[in-house]
Amino acid sequence: MKLGDTGESRRQIQVMANLLGANDVQAEVNRRHFHRHNCLAVNIIGSPGAGKTTLLERTLTALAADCRIAVIEGDIYTSKDAERIARLDIPVIQVNTGGGCHLDSQMVGKVLPQFTWPGPELLIIENVGNLVCPADFDLGEALKIVVLSVVEGDDKPAKYPVIFRNSQAVVLNKMDLLPFTETDLAAMKRDIFAINPEIVVFEVSCRTGEGLAVWQDWLRQLIRKYQGGAVFPSS
Amino acid sequence: MKLGDTGESRRQIQVMANLLGANDVQAEVNRRHFHRHNCLAVNIIGSPGAGKTTLLERTLTALAADCRIAVIEGDIYTSKDAERIARLDIPVIQVNTGGGCHLDSQMVGKVLPQFTWPGPELLIIENVGNLVCPADFDLGEALKIVVLSVVEGDDKPAKYPVIFRNSQAVVLNKMDLLPFTETDLAAMKRDIFAINPEIVVFEVSCRTGEGLAVWQDWLRQLIRKYQGGAVFPSS
Numbered sequence: 001m002k003l004g005d006t007g008e009s010r011r012q013i014q015v016m017a018n019l020l021g022a023n024d025v026q027a028e029v030n031r032r033h034f035h036r037h038n039c040l041a042v043n044i045i046g047s048p049g050a051g052k053t054t055l056l057e058r059t060l061t062a063l064a065a066d067c068r069i070a071v072i073e074g075d076i077y078t079s080k081d082a083e084r085i086a087r088l089d090i091p092v093i094q095v096n097t098g099g100g101c102h103l104d105s106q107m108v109g110k111v112l113p114q115f116t117w118p119g120p121e122l123l124i125i126e127n128v129g130n131l132v133c134p135a136d137f138d139l140g141e142a143l144k145i146v147v148l149s150v151v152e153g154d155d156k157p158a159k160y161p162v163i164f165r166n167s168q169a170v171v172l173n174k175m176d177l178l179p180f181t182e183t184d185l186a187a188m189k190r191d192i193f194a195i196n197p198e199i200v201v202f203e204v205s206c207r208t209g210e211g212l213a214v215w216q217d218w219l220r221q222l223i224r225k226y227q228g229g230a231v232f233p234s235s
Numbered sequence: 236m237k238l239g240d241t242g243e244s245r246r247q248i249q250v251m252a253n254l255l256g257a258n259d260v261q262a263e264v265n266r267r268h269f270h271r272h273n274c275l276a277v278n279i280i281g282s283p284g285a286g287k288t289t290l291l292e293r294t295l296t297a298l299a300a301d302c303r304i305a306v307i308e309g310d311i312y313t314s315k316d317a318e319r320i321a322r323l324d325i326p327v328i329q330v331n332t333g334g335g336c337h338l339d340s341q342m343v344g345k346v347l348p349q350f351t352w353p354g355p356e357l358l359i360i361e362n363v364g365n366l367v368c369p370a371d372f373d374l375g376e377a378l379k380i381v382v383l384s385v386v387e388g389d390d391k392p393a394k395y396p397v398i399f400r401n402s403q404a405v406v407l408n409k410m411d412l413l414p415f416t417e418t419d420l421a422a423m424k425r426d427i428f429a430i431n432p433e434i435v436v437f438e439v440s441c442r443t444g445e446g447l448a449v450w451q452d453w454l455r456q457l458i459r460k461y462q463g464g465a466v467f468p469s470s
Contacts, residue, residue, distance in 0.1 A: 047387075049386060049388050076395065080393065101336065101367040129282070151409070152282075152284025159313050174386070
């Protein structure tokens with residue numbers, strides 16, 4: 001939600017700076033809350049239709065036997081995604097931004113008391129479908145994860161670098177459709193690693209199940225590490 | 236780029252209102268400029284990877300014999316899309332938002348003198364890949380057109396209604412991939428028409444060429460109508 005440099009006054013840029021400052025303060029409050037309650041908070045970001053909610057459906061059912069999970073669903077107006085998660089019998093809270101293009105730390109902090117604490121060992125926060133604005137707003141999470149559909153094209157990491165720079169993992173989804181696209185997967189991954197050499201890349205298809213076990217195991221290990229007191233990049 | 240209701244002060248909301256007000260003033264200046272020079276300006280909006288630039292490549296080559304065309308390419312940092320358009324020998328100006336998630340009317344107004352006027356009869360403005368924020372910013376265009384890939388899923392119109400409400404047409408792209416998705420095309424179109432009964436829907440595949448002739452003919456007719464003095468919804 002950063003303002004462009006063109007045509008806006010310094011005052012407006014200052015307001016954005018204040019807004020981000022206020023966001024960071026509350027993000028720190030959220031982060032301490034998660035830490036105190038041994039809860040690994042993960043911020044899931046991606047374009048509309050990248051497959052974020054479907055990835056959660058496929059992931060949370062697999063992980064539910066291992067740990068306590070809860071979800072915060074960010075959406076502009078509807079509760080469509082929250083209803084999909086609720087069908088899995090996983091505690092979910094809907095946050096509607098009422099036109100806003102991203103979640104902020106205050107929206108998240110406000111609903112945390114609605115869960116019982118100590119509560120989830122894994123809290124998934126699914127952001128509004130948007131590859132630009134959510135990248136700038138720390139929610140207090142331990143990890144940011146980008147979901148990118150390979151159908152979106154191999155130029156997307158270079159065009160939207162901030163979210164790839166700020167994330168710890170990228171899930172390349174809809175791999176089953178790759179043969180029917182012009183996407184050059186090797187070029188896509190080369191760009192991702194050029195932006196962020198430390199990022200972990202998963203290649204999955206939520207439709208066929210391809211690659212999901214590897215991704216789920218990685219997440220399971222992270223939950224265990226966090227329970228064991230490991231500190232993560234965003235913490 | 237609307238701010239959410241939660242956790243921001245009235246002052247910040249007021250600044251947004253002022254920002255939109257200033258945008259509308261310059262949008263009107265742009266609109267009069269286009270009108271004076273008989274130039275149909277079209278604002279193209281869609282998620283990252285919906286296929287906006289590919290649609291332009293396929294469309295502009297077909298229309299270049301009929302009329303003078305120019306393009307403004309909005310992008311956060313790169314000039315990747317502008318380079319693709321330049322390869323077609325069509326005049327193109329790159330506008331980088333420097334982190335900003337949408338074009339505004341001032342960014343567009345600022346670069347208009349770089350074209351020769353009277354100049355293009357059709358000016359395509361490709362917005363930043365984002366289904367949320369660009370919907371709120373009038374650039375002075377005659378028409379807004381949404382590009383939506385059917386791979387994004389049938390729930391997208393209901394989840395991002397503003398852009399469908401504010402647009403005159405929607406191009407449903409990547410129709411060749413429909414059989415490999417769970418997308419219910421009838422449900423997608425039902426939701427689109429529920430939001431905007433007047434909207435024109437095209438079903439195309441830029442990869443196979445399916446449906447492109449119908450879409451191009453519609454655009455050709457609009458250019459003729461505009462040259463004949465027709466007033467469009469956004470004007």
